[in-house]
Amino acid sequence: MRINGLPPESRRDELTRYVNHSHTARVEDLADVFGVSSMTIHRDLDVLASEGRLERIRGGARAITARLAERDVRLRRHLNAHIKKQLANTAAQLIEPGSVIALDDSTTVGELGPHLESRRPSTVITHSLALMNSVATHPGIALVGLGGQYYAETDSFLGSVVVEQAQRLTADAVFVSTTAIKNQSLLHPDAEAALTKQALLKTGGRKILIIDSSKFEGSGLYHVMGLEEFDDIVIDKQLAPELLANLESLQLNIHLADTSPKD
Template sequence: MTTEQRGVESSAGTAVQGLPPDARRHALARFVEERTTAKLEAMAETFGVSIMTIHRDLDQLTKDGRLERIRGGARAIPRRFAERDVRLRRHMNSAQKDLLARTAAGLIPAGAIVCLDDSTTVGAMGRYIADRQPSTVFTHSLGLMGAVAQHPAIALVGLGGQYYSETDSFLGTVVVDQVRRIAADVVFVSTTALKNGALFHPDAEAALTKKAIIEVAERKVLLADTSKFESNGLYHVVDLEVFDDIVVEADLPAPHRARLERLGLTIHTAPAP
């Protein structure tokens, strides 16, 4: 039986041969993450491409901060570092994050009071916020504070507390106390993991802060790229059913989309990169 006939599949059950380059690299990153380390030969055989193609893919994935090169193959970046360090996360899936952010920004009504969390996906909304003309922006992200401050027509309210350089934001009970004194028309949130109908995060302080800002807004919008579905997270944030809208990628698998539809969420699809 030939390789084509075998139809090699990943552990997620998705055929991984014959994929276009971007999709192959995404699947390759997941392949390595699931195994912690992987050899060049195993990757080439699984994906039905040459060793040189795998070398080029790994070069790009390393540049994007998704993998680390090792002798003869690649290894996954330790989960906690990949999820916490903002310098790394801003470069991961940057094209997808930008498309999700642009689509999400289109949901901001003119004159609205907007709350933005500290995720790098929501952070990408900073370049589109002025065009939507909100009256006020609340945020605990230091990066977003800098972006919004460039537009004096928008009132900026920074939520301060203990600063964490790993996330470039303020987190914890001091921020939560401030959040409980405000009200917003719409909040935009993302997180590291969506599983079993809920949002999860690996950090307790971040989970607490996200939960607080979600609760103060009348309309709740979630941004989620495909990699967040069925990922792992330690601390429960909120159930998915509390959201009104979710912004997802065009290639979100049908089973995930069907679950979102059953929850009654309005699904907004970002264009393909």
């Protein structure tokens, strides 16, 4: 396969897809595929690595894996980005105009940011610094930022101070995501993140989970909450039929998002 004559941004998008598909790729092979010099590929890979879309390795690049991305929000924002956007498109319809909503620091929930102006909640509660910055640009939406110890790897505030602040608040709806679901429970690998999600969930009358099907049967050390305690789940249509049947048995409101790639 050869892909020639693309402008830089388009070439980098295609280069990212190529490496994600092949998992690893050498500079020389990429130069041949895209019909450019090795120096151009080196520059492209440096840009993509700085954006967190690929990982630089000696002589080439490799795809960002879920395990690696869990450690760095910059990487997580690019992992399954298309799926996250489509899930957010569906979840945004659950935001009632004039409501008070709480949003966690997950990159999936973070994709609700661009929808806030059109959905017009009265107030947003969040511990995500990225979402705080997004909400701050909308003067018609009040912002309640939960502060505490800042963690660059999640771009958010976590820990006991955040938990204490959340315990004094009430929201009409709370939107969360997590890294894994197993045995009909939300799991997370980080203790402070799990506690913060629990506290945020307790602020909401309506609990809404946004998650892609790849998170099912994953692993996580700390329990967040059982699925049966949620009111709604937004998930992609690729969920296995037997897992969908399990969700239906919990009598949740299930919202299926079409995450198939668009032509």
